Amino acid sequence: MRKKIGQSSVLYGAFVGAIFGLIASCAEVEQGVNPKPNIVLIISDDQAWNDYSFMGHKHIETPRIDQLAQESLTFTHGYVTAPLCSPSLASIITGLYPRQHGVLGNDPVFSFEGKRYGNEWRVERSKLYRSTIDHFESLPTIADKLGEIGYVSLQTGKWWLGNHQTGGFDEGMTHGDPARGGRHGDAGLTIGREGLEVIYDFIDHSESNEKPFFVWYAPFLPHTPHTPPDSLREKYMKVTPSEPVANYWAMCEWFDHTCGQLIDYVDEKGWRENTLFIYITDNGWIQDPDRPNRYAPRSKRSPYEAGIRTPLMFRWPGTIPPEMNTKTPMSSVDIASTIYAIAGIDGPESLPGVHALDKAQREEREAVFAAAYAHDFTTVDSSLYYSVAIDWPYKLIVPDPKNQPTETTQLFNLAVDPHEQKALADEELINQLSEQIANWRKVK
Numbered sequence: 354m355r356k357k358i359g360q361s362s363v364l365y366g367a368f369v370g371a372i373f374g375l376i377a378s379c380a381e382v383e384q385g386v387n388p389k390p391n392i393v394l395i396i397s398d399d400q401a402w403n404d405y406s407f408m409g410h411k412h413i414e415t416p417r418i419d420q421l422a423q424e425s426l427t428f429t430h431g432y433v434t435a436p437l438c439s440p441s442l443a444s445i446i447t448g449l450y451p452r453q454h455g456v457l458g459n460d461p462v463f464s465f466e467g468k469r470y471g472n473e474w475r476v477e478r479s480k481l482y483r484s485t486i487d488h489f490e491s492l493p494t495i496a497d498k499l500g501e502i503g504y505v506s507l508q509t510g511k512w513w514l515g516n517h518q519t520g521g522f523d524e525g526m527t528h529g530d531p532a533r534g535g536r537h538g539d540a541g542l543t544i545g546r547e548g549l550e551v552i553y554d555f556i557d558h559s560e561s562n563e564k565p566f567f568v569w570y571a572p573f574l575p576h577t578p579h580t581p582p583d584s585l586r587e588k589y590m591k592v593t594p595s596e597p598v599a600n601y602w603a604m605c606e607w608f609d610h611t612c613g614q615l616i617d618y619v620d621e622k623g624w625r626e627n628t629l630f631i632y633i634t635d636n637g638w639i640q641d642p643d644r645p646n647r648y649a650p651r652s653k654r655s656p657y658e659a660g661i662r663t664p665l666m667f668r669w670p671g672t673i674p675p676e677m678n679t680k681t682p683m684s685s686v687d688i689a690s691t692i693y694a695i696a697g698i699d700g701p702e703s704l705p706g707v708h709a710l711d712k713a714q715r716e717e718r719e720a721v722f723a724a725a726y727a728h729d730f731t732t733v734d735s736s737l738y739y740s741v742a743i744d745w746p747y748k749l750i751v752p753d754p755k756n757q758p759t760e761t762t763q764l765f766n767l768a769v770d771p772h773e774q775k776a777l778a779d780e781e782l783i784n785q786l787s788e789q790i791a792n793w794r795k796v797k
Contacts, residue, residue: 389503389565390629390669392692393619394495395612396445396571397634398438398511399653402429402662404605404638412592413605417613421632424668426676426710428683430767431665432743433636436654436725439513439537441635441685442571446494446520448689448704451724451733453797455488458730459513459537475531479515486515495689496567497521498698505564507555509544510571511635513537522569526551538573545572545611553618560622570615571635575604577646582607597647601640625670629695632666633685654725656739656750657773661723667691667709680768682743683709684721705796720744720786722793727756740794742786743767749786762787 404410407419408429434444435451443449443456451457461481465474496506500521508517508525515535517525526541533539544551552568559566581603588606589599612632619628637659639652652659665683667673690706693699707714723741730736737753739760746768752760763776764783 389696390627390672391559391565391619391624392499392504392567392629392631393615394445394567394569394571394688395615395630395632396442396510396569397608397632397663398571398573398576399636399638399648400575400605400608400634400663401637401639401652401659402431402634402664404602405664408664412589413602415605415609417609417616418632421612421616421630421668422664422666422677424670424675425630425632425666426668426673427678428665428681428709429677429679430682430743430745431633431663431685432661432682432721432723432741433633433663433685434723436636436652436656436660436723437728438511438635440726442511442513443489445633445635445685445688446496446569447489447492448495448686448700448706449492450686450705450722451726452794453703453705454492455485456513457726457733457736458728460729461485462727462729462731470536472532472534475534475536478536479531486519489514490519493701494521495692496523496569498693498700499565499567499696502696502698503564504567504696505555505559505562506567506569507552508541508569509551510541510569510573511538512541512569512571517541520569524555538571541571542573544570545574545608549611549614549618552615556618556622572608572611574608574611575601575638579604579646595640595642597645598640598642600645601638626672628669629673629692630666630668631688631692632664632668633688634663636660637662651773654728656723656725656741658748658767658771660725661741665709673710680745681715682721682745683715684723703797720789720793722790740790742790742793744786744789747782747786748773749783749790751787751790 404413405415405418407422433441435441439459440451440456443454447454463481465477467473506522508522512527515529517527527538529535579600585603585606589602593599637652639649639659641647641649651657686706687709690704691709694708707718720742725739727736738756740751742749746766748765748767750763765773
């Protein structure tokens with residue numbers, strides 16, 4: 354079971370103050386009743402920032418996510434904290450950077466003579482991973498904090514930290530037993546690919562008990578294996594000569610379908626105006642055109658835009674005015690801070706994120722940060738590959754001199770070079786952003 358950290362008080366006026374500050378720039382408002390909106394967090398798995406219709410892709414059709422974006426406060430320059438799923442997801446649920454929550458990669462470094470990813474390997478992995486889980490259990494999560502004010506929570510899809518209870522969820526699909534396939538989601542990985550009934554049942558049960566709910570929907574989509582419905586594969590084979598690319602594009606649309614099903618279920622229950630939908634991806638992906646189920650360079654596990662950039666959306670009809678923000682970098686660590694502000698919760702003082710609905714907080718922040726670590730990790734210092742700072746419109750990528758000795762520091766202007774094709778030689782800017790990274794790394 355999870356270790357609970359303290360008992361936060363509920364500030365019933367915090368949400369009202371934040372929203373009125375956003376809409377009317379009022380400094381003080383009367384306290385009101387916290388509406389406790391339902392919260393649904395949708396997390397795409399291995400999808401590039403521009404693999405959506407609304408982000409300009411010429412072939413991939415994502416009508417339901419496009420609609421969600423149009424109805425949301427949407428940041429087109431959202432960033433995850435790491436270009437790999439396990440540390441990225443841990444940051445989303447805690448609101449902390451990997452060097453703070455301790456989940457740096459997918460697996461710990463250890464010697465094993467035998468088949469990687471088999472049951473025996475997973476059992477040995479779990480022994481070394483125990484210390485990572487122990488530290489993680491000492492940290493408050495979104496599910497923990499919402500539970501303190503009466504929410505019920507459900508985990509589905511990807512989950513790397515053992516049983517779903519490790520994240521503070523009341524219910525979940527992931528058992529985490531390594532002897533039965535537990536590593537990154539186990540039974541939870543069927544959600545979306547095999548329907549959404551688990552979520553529907555949870556929502557219905559929450560309604561009957563008159564409880565606000567928090568749903569973690571992190572399906573194994575469009576993640577490999579790229580096995581889309583035949584109709585979608587055939588659709589995309591007509592516009593690309595590469596079958597691996599067609600399969601990946603089809604997976605993106607399949608994922609879009611499931612998002613639409615989930616949104617429709619909530620809306621048709623009559624909760625459209627009392628549910629906050631949040632959308633993000635865990636890390637990016639560029640499909641290798643010649644090898645099925647493989648990513649190309651400068652995408653997953655890399656510090657480039659196709660590794661860490663994602664659209665970030667907040668939809669709450671009638672409360673959050675829709676806006677397409679194309680110039681403000683935001684971070685996945687902002688999700689926890691935003692949820693706490695909306696729900697009127699005192700979050701941990703150490704949280705580095707900002708309240709996404711608060712324009713002043715967004716503008717006061719100098720930069721957002723990310724880091725790429727080894728897939729198989731040991732410590733922060735020994736596993737670091739790259740550090741990244743984004744201070745719009747500039748982005749700095751700093752390779753670790755020990756682990757990436759042949760790499761050079763790169764500066765890009767994302768406003769004119771979103772695909773990072775031309776590095777700039779501006780020493781003043783490089784020094785300025787390098788100092789920001791150094792200061793960021795000092796914060797515990």
